[in-house]
Structures are given as C-alpha cells and as structure tokens.
Amino acid sequence: MxxxxxxxLVLSFAQIGAMLRARQLLIAFVxxxxxxxxxxxxxxxxxxxxxxxxxxxxxxxxxxxxxxxFHPMQDESYLQTQFDVIKSVQVAERVIQALGxxxxxxxKRFVQRYGEQRGLRALAESxxxxxxxxxxxxxxxxxxxxxxxxxxxxxxxxxxxxxxYIDLSLEMMNAPARARRDQYNAQLESMSRQIDELQKKxxxxxxxxxxxxxxxxxxxxxxxxxxxxxxxxxxxxxxVEAQAKRQSLEKLVREGNPESDIPEIAGIGHISGLKAAxxxxxxxxANAKIxxxxxxxxxxxxNDERQALLDKLKRESATAFEMLGASEARLSQQEKVIExxxxxxxxxxxxxxxxxxxxxxxxxxxxxxxxxxxxxxxKFDELLMTSNVAISNASVMQWAxxxxxxxxxxxxxNLVFGLLAGVVFGFGLAFxxxxxxxxxxxxxxxxxxxxEPVMAKIGFDEKLSGNGQGExxxxxxx
Numbered sequence: 001m002x003x004x005x006x007x008x009l010v011l012s013f014a015q016i017g018a019m020l021r022a023r024q025l026l027i028a029f030v031x032x033x034x035x036x037x038x039x040x041x042x043x044x045x046x047x048x049x050x051x052x053x054x055x056x057x058x059x060x061x062x063x064x065x066x067x068x069x070f071h072p073m074q075d076e077s078y079l080q081t082q083f084d085v086i087k088s089v090q091v092a093e094r095v096i097q098a099l100g101x102x103x104x105x106x107x108k109r110f111v112q113r114y115g116e117q118r119g120l121r122a123l124a125e126s127x128x129x130x131x132x133x134x135x136x137x138x139x140x141x142x143x144x145x146x147x148x149x150x151x152x153x154x155x156x157x158x159x160x161x162x163x164x165y166i167d168l169s170l171e172m173m174n175a176p177a178r179a180r181r182d183q184y185n186a187q188l189e190s191m192s193r194q195i196d197e198l199q200k201k202x203x204x205x206x207x208x209x210x211x212x213x214x215x216x217x218x219x220x221x222x223x224x225x226x227x228x229x230x231x232x233x234x235x236x237x238x239x240v241e242a243q244a245k246r247q248s249l250e251k252l253v254r255e256g257n258p259e260s261d262i263p264e265i266a267g268i269g270h271i272s273g274l275k276a277a278x279x280x281x282x283x284x285x286a287n288a289k290i291x292x293x294x295x296x297x298x299x300x301x302x303n304d305e306r307q308a309l310l311d312k313l314k315r316e317s318a319t320a321f322e323m324l325g326a327s328e329a330r331l332s333q334q335e336k337v338i339e340x341x342x343x344x345x346x347x348x349x350x351x352x353x354x355x356x357x358x359x360x361x362x363x364x365x366x367x368x369x370x371x372x373x374x375x376x377x378x379k380f381d382e383l384l385m386t387s388n389v390a391i392s393n394a395s396v397m398q399w400a401x402x403x404x405x406x407x408x409x410x411x412x413x414n415l416v417f418g419l420l421a422g423v424v425f426g427f428g429l430a431f432x433x434x435x436x437x438x439x440x441x442x443x444x445x446x447x448x449x450x451x452e453p454v455m456a457k458i459g460f461d462e463k464l465s466g467n468g469q470g471e472x473x474x475x476x477x478x
Contacts, residue, residue, distance in 0.1 A: 019434045020427070022430075023429075023430035023433065026426065026429065026430055030426035031419060032422070035415055035422060036418075038414040038417060038421075039414070039418070042409045042415075045408075047149065048148070048409075049149070051151070051155040051157070052143055053161075053162050053396070053399055054141055054143055054396075054397040055142060055162055055165075055396050056140055056141050056395045057140045058140065079135060082142070082169075082393075083135075083142070085165060086133050086144060086165045092124035092131075093124050095127055096123060098163070099160050107123045110122045110126075130147045132146075141397055144158060144162060151406075152402060166396075169394060173392075187376060188373065195373060198365050205355075221348055221349060222349065228341050228342050232335065235331055235335050242331055243328050274312060281305060281306040282306065
C-alpha cells in the first residue's frame with residue numbers, strides 16, 4: 001500500500017482512468033444491480049393512474065349585483081386564488097358527498113383512527129393531496145389532475161372536483177346577492193306584518209264606528225245640514241212674519257175693532273159665511289120689526305137666531321185669532337227642532353272630522369309602508385332573479401376520461417434513473433475502495449509516491465494493471 005499525502009487527494013485524469021479501468025467490473029455490477037432493482041421496483045410498486053380535466057377560467061363578472069369588472073393586472077392573483085379554491089377542503093368535502101366516499105374502506109379506516117369528523121376531514125385532505133392543478137402556459141385554461149390506483153376512481157374524482165369547484169364558485173359569486181335577498185326577505189316580511197296590522201286597525205276602527213266611507217258620509221251629512229239651514233232660515237222668516245202679523249192684530253183689537261172685522265180673520269171661509277148669514281138675519285130682523293113688531297114671536301125667533309149666530313161668529317173669530325197666534329208658537333217650535341237637528345249634524349260633522357283624521361292617519365301610514373313595500377318588492381325581484389342566475393366563471397373544456405395507461409411508475413424512466421444511479425454509485429464505490437486501499441495503477445502513481453523520475457519499466461503493461469498482483473500489477477510497499 002502506498003502512502004497518502006495531501007497532494008494525493010488531487011488526482012489526475014490518468015490516475016482516475018486507471019482506477020476506473022481497475023474497478024470496471026465492480027462498476028458494471030453496480031450498474032446492473034441498480035437497473036435490475038429499478039425494473040423490479042417498477043413491477044412491484046402499485047400503479048398510479050392520473051385522470052386529467054381541462055377548464056377555462058373567465059373572470060369578466062364576479063359581482064352578480066354590481067357586475068364589477070376585473071383589471072387585467074389581477075389576472076395572476078385571480079388564477080392563483082382559483083387554484084387554491086380547487087385544492088381546498090371545501091371542494092374535497094363536496095366530492096366526498098357527491099360520490100359517497102364516506103362509505104369506502106379508506107374512509108372507514110380514517111374514521112376508525114381519528115373519529116368521524118376528523119376522519120372525514122383527513123379523507124378530504126387526502127383528496128386534496130392527490131389533486132394537482134396547473135395552468136397552461138399563457139392561457140386561462142387550467143389542468144386538473146387526480147391520481148389514484150384505480151383508473152375509474154381517478155376519473156370520477158377528477159370530474160367531481162371540477163363539478164364541485166364550479167358549484168362552489170357559483171355559491172361564492174352569488175353569496176352577496178343571496179345575503180341581500182335574505183335581508184330584503186326579512187324586511188319584506190316585517191313590512192307585510194306592519195301593513196296587515198295597520199289594515200286590521202283601520203278595519204276595526206271603521207267597524208267600531210260603522211264607517212264605510214267617511215268622505216261620502218260627510219258629504220251626505222253636509223248636504224243634509226245645508227238643507228236644514230235653508231229650512232231654518234225659511235222658518236225664521238215665517239216666524240218674523242207671523243210675529244209681525246200677531247202684533248198688528250193685537251193692535252187692532254186694542255183699538256176696539258171686533259176680531260171678526262180684522263181682514264186676516266174676516267177672509268177665512270167659514271167666518272165670512274157667518275158674517276154673510278148675520279147680515280141676512282139683520283135684514284130679516286129689521287123687516288120683521290117694521291112689519292110685525294118687536295113683540296112678535298117671529299121677530300124674537302129671528303133675534304135669538306141672530307144672537308146665536310153672533311156668538312158663534314165671536315167664538316170662531318176668537319179661535320181664528322188664537323190660531324194666528326199659535327202659528328208663531330208653532331214656527332218657534334219648528335225653529336227649535338231644526339236648530340237641534342243642525343246642532344246634531346254639527347256634532348256628527350265634528351265626529352266625522354275626527355274619524356276622518358284618524359282614518360287619514362292610518363291611511364297615510366298604510367300608504368307610506370305600502371310604497372316602501374312596493375319599492376322593496378321590485379328590488380327583491382331583481383335580487384331574486386340575480387341570485388338565481390347561474391353564471392359560472394369556469395367552463396369545462398374537457399371532462400376527465402378513463403386513463404388507459406398508468407402514469408406511475410414508468411418503467412423506461414425508472415430504468416434510466418436506475419442506470420444513472422448505478423453509474424454514480426458505482427463510480428463512487430470504486431473511488432472509495434481505491435482511496436481506502438491505494439494501489440499502483442499507472443506510472444504517475446510511482447512518480448508521485450517516490451518523487452523520482454522513472455528511468456525504465458520492465459514487464460509492466462498498464463493495460464494489465466487492473467488485473468491485480470496475479471496479473472502483473474505492481475504493489476507499492478508502505
């Protein structure tokens with residue numbers, strides 16, 4: 001064995017070549033073992049199938065209410081956000097519910113190990129780990145991959161991830177509209193209850209005071225009160241006339257005029273008849289006085305008849321005079337009755353005004369709430385239509401298909417990697433063995449060891465130096 005020194009740590013290409021030639025069988029063996037191991041591992045390892053789906057991301061409208069437009073500078077951040085959404089636990093949980101994966105053996109193992117809630121979340125995290133999202137270069141088309149040992153399962157989960165992402169994005173986009181819709185719905189219910197309460201109060205008030213139409217009722221009563229006012233004026237005028245007539249008659253009576261001679265009484269039909277009959281009797285009586293004398297029975301009979309007729313005339317005249325005085329009293333009574341009715345209508349008018357004010361107050365409140373309610377209904381219809389419009393920001397370019405070949409492990413790639421690993425490991429092992437047990441492999445080894453020039457060589461062939469001592473190799477003494 002030769003001595004090692006710090007200068008020997010730096011080897012020349014000739015020394016390296018000599019070492020590799022000496023250990024070429026070892027290197028070849030290591031390479032063969034590595035390649036064979038890679039081949040065996042490729043055959044033994046479980047196969048992994050990858051299902052691929054392509055979707056197109058469009059972000060022209062994100063706010064379904066305001067229709068807010070995105071700035072182009074937000075392109076990268078928006079796409080990255082969508083990647084995070086696709087690889088989120090929420091999407092994975094939707095996939096579990098859609099495919100019923102909670103009943104699979106894998107899910108049962110997770111549940112048995114962590115409990116139901118944590119186990120299902122662990123299953124969702126496993127789906128997230130097996131999901132890969134990558135964008136196409138300079139494009140809004142992104143590729144969603146899912147890896148599984150079952151090609152059918154890989155396809156189903158990949159498509160379920162796409163559908164779950166689209167559904168979740170729709171919910172996220174329409175969430176503001178739905179929140180405002182729920183808020184408007186609550187307000188509409190409150191205003192509807194308020195309208196019903198005001199309407200019930202208004203109806204109860206009208207039923208309590210038996211009011212159908214306060215304006216119509218007020219109009220009728222106003223017309224009736226106006227008619228009574230006209231009638232009152234007429235009665236008052238008649239009363240004044242009757243009062244003036246009574247005073248005139250009383251004056252004539254006080255002046256000594258017989259009641260029957262008063263024109264208003266004398267013009268009465270039966271009184272004028274009595275006076276005519278009295279004049280006729282006076283004529284008969286004067287004629288009987290001249291022809292028969294005052295003691296004659298006929299004269300006395302005519303005189304008695306005249307006296308009876310005169311008494312009757314006085315009674316009838318007195319009755320007519322009293323009737324003329326009673327006319328004023330009757331008109332006064334009518335005046336009081338009419339005034340009482342007018343006062344009653346005035347009271348009703350004031351009550352109607354009070355009812356109209358109360359009803360108007362209820363009506364104003366009802367109209368105000370109804371106006372707000374109608375405006376809210378119109379806005380609610382817009383929000384309802386907007387919240388139900390399903391406009392997704394993602395369009396499926398290609399659904400995942402059943403993978404025909406497994407993606408992992410790849411035999412060709414593994415053989416290449418095994419070959420490279422064998423070369424590296426074989427070279428490394430050869431260098432390690434050479435450095436641990438240094439042998440003279442070439443003339444440069446002697447020159448470096450003894451620091452003397454080599455004058456000649458006898459029986460040494462560098463081509464045979466890798467065969468060891470038994471094949472002509474030289475071994476340096478330590």
